[in-house]
Amino acid sequence: MTPVRFQSLQVRLAVRLAALYVAATAIAVAALIYQAYDTATSLNDRELSLRAEDLARAVSRDGAGAPQLNLSPKLAAAYAASTDDIFAVRDASGRLLAASPPEFGAQVAKWPKAEDEPSYFHLTNLGSSDYYGLSVELKSAAGPLSISVARAAGANVLVASLLREFVFDVAWVIPLLMAGTLAIAVLVVRSGLQPVRDISRMAAGIGPDAISVRLPGENLPAEIKPLVDAVNHALDRLERGFLVQRQFTANAAHELRTPLAIVTGALDTMQGNGELAKLKSDVGRMNRLVEQLLRVARLDAIALEFENVDLNDVAKSVVAMMAPWAIAQGGTVAFVGADAPVRIHANAHAVEDVIRNLVENGVLHSPPQGEVIVTVRPDGVSVADAGAGVPLQDRERIFDRFWRGKGPKTEGAGLGLAIVRETMKAHGGHVAVTDNSGGGSVFTLVFPRNEDKPSAAA
Numbered sequence: 358m359t360p361v362r363f364q365s366l367q368v369r370l371a372v373r374l375a376a377l378y379v380a381a382t383a384i385a386v387a388a389l390i391y392q393a394y395d396t397a398t399s400l401n402d403r404e405l406s407l408r409a410e411d412l413a414r415a416v417s418r419d420g421a422g423a424p425q426l427n428l429s430p431k432l433a434a435a436y437a438a439s440t441d442d443i444f445a446v447r448d449a450s451g452r453l454l455a456a457s458p459p460e461f462g463a464q465v466a467k468w469p470k471a472e473d474e475p476s477y478f479h480l481t482n483l484g485s486s487d488y489y490g491l492s493v494e495l496k497s498a499a500g501p502l503s504i505s506v507a508r509a510a511g512a513n514v515l516v517a518s519l520l521r522e523f524v525f526d527v528a529w530v531i532p533l534l535m536a537g538t539l540a541i542a543v544l545v546v547r548s549g550l551q552p553v554r555d556i557s558r559m560a561a562g563i564g565p566d567a568i569s570v571r572l573p574g575e576n577l578p579a580e581i582k583p584l585v586d587a588v589n590h591a592l593d594r595l596e597r598g599f600l601v602q603r604q605f606t607a608n609a610a611h612e613l614r615t616p617l618a619i620v621t622g623a624l625d626t627m628q629g630n631g632e633l634a635k636l637k638s639d640v641g642r643m644n645r646l647v648e649q650l651l652r653v654a655r656l657d658a659i660a661l662e663f664e665n666v667d668l669n670d671v672a673k674s675v676v677a678m679m680a681p682w683a684i685a686q687g688g689t690v691a692f693v694g695a696d697a698p699v700r701i702h703a704n705a706h707a708v709e710d711v712i713r714n715l716v717e718n719g720v721l722h723s724p725p726q727g728e729v730i731v732t733v734r735p736d737g738v739s740v741a742d743a744g745a746g747v748p749l750q751d752r753e754r755i756f757d758r759f760w761r762g763k764g765p766k767t768e769g770a771g772l773g774l775a776i777v778r779e780t781m782k783a784h785g786g787h788v789a790v791t792d793n794s795g796g797g798s799v800f801t802l803v804f805p806r807n808e809d810k811p812s813a814a815a
Contacts, residue, residue, distance in 0.1 A: 367550050378535065378538060411432070443457055444507075445462045451470055470503045489510060673694060679720075688725070688729065719797075744798060758775040
């Protein structure tokens with residue numbers, strides 16, 4: 358299985374770029390060092406050639422016409438004082454004219470005459486040092502000469518020291534340059550992929566409540582744009598599917614209202630036994646489900662109109678309306694208003710539906726004679742019941758559509774709390790559930806302040 362870190366396009370590009378750069382740098386450094394040592398060798402050969410030319414210019418003929426070597430005092434003293442530089446000069450017949458040291462001359466006298474092109478040699482049997490040199494034929498005032506010059510292997514101390522310093526500097530400078538270049542490359546790759554990350558964050562925010570959002574195709578790499586276009590086309594098809602589903606739900610619920618109203622009216626005029634009461638209860642449950650489906654459809658498809666409302670007035674009217682129903686269910690509902698008006702920017706009818714749903718749930722889940730308390734707070738409304746409470750692990754799932762939990766089943770289809778959450782989202786607020794200190798749960802509706810007014814939401 359591929360490690361997660363290598364599934365990142367950014368990491369893959371950075372790793373491949375690093376491998377390419379390391380290989381290119383290694384080749385470049387190797388070539389540079391080779392060139393440096395080759396240049397040093399060429400300079401040494403050039404210096405030996407210049408020494409041979411100096412020796413050729415120092416050869417002349419004596420009074421008898423015989424060739425002789427006349428070194429300047431300075432040059433003669435330098436050769437006499439150093440064992441690093443040696444030479445041997447022979448005339449056209451191969452006779453040795455001069456040599457330093459004589460042992461080198463004795464060896465060179467046995468060699469064939471030199472040619473125009475230099476020939477290189479390596480001496481290992483002359484004293485305690487190895488010598489590298491060349492033999493070449495040069496013209497002089499006394500005719501052609503065979504000149505052999507050499508230098509001890511350790512004589513170029515300065516050049517060797519410079520080369521070692523160069524290699525050492527390369528050894529620590531190149532990794533720093535490489536690290537800096539790779540860091541810049543990673544930043545370039547990261548900035549180049551920034552539009553992709555922005556698109557990813559935008560795509561992550563697309564959900565059932567934001568299905569109309571589309572991913573922008575501007576400033577994207579050419580390789581990514583076809584994928585973005587394909588996603589947008591898929592979202593188009595998905596939005597059409599959601600629209601068909603919402604229309605079906607709204608139409609079905611609307612068509613059911615009339616026959617259910619007729620059945621309810623007919624049942625109210627009939628006299629019967631306990632079976633009739635059960636039938637009325639079932640029809641009532643169906644009416645409640647149809648009303649909830651219509652509310653869901655309105656939330657999904659209709660933009661809410663907002664105005665300034667007082668939560669005291671809205672909550673008080675809901676409690677007054679629900680009180681008879683609560684008493685009929687064997688419970689009670691109480692209202693605790695705020696000392697001052699609590700003004701919010703909201704849709705009054707939608708807020709009434711939210712509070713009514715919470716009161717219904719509270720009454721149905723509370724024990725007989727249990728009391729549901731609606732309290733208006735400076736930032737919203739809380740509805741406290743005396744039921745069994747909501748387990749911690751279920752406090753998010755209870756707001757999902759059609760989720761009813763594993764506890765005792767009550768009337769309803771699991772849509773009430775989903776409507777509460779969707780309505781609060783549309784108002785820019787949220788709903789939270791906590792434990793009631795006296796047992797049961799407290800559902801708190803938190804609305805934004807007037808200065809944080811939400812826009813009309815679907």
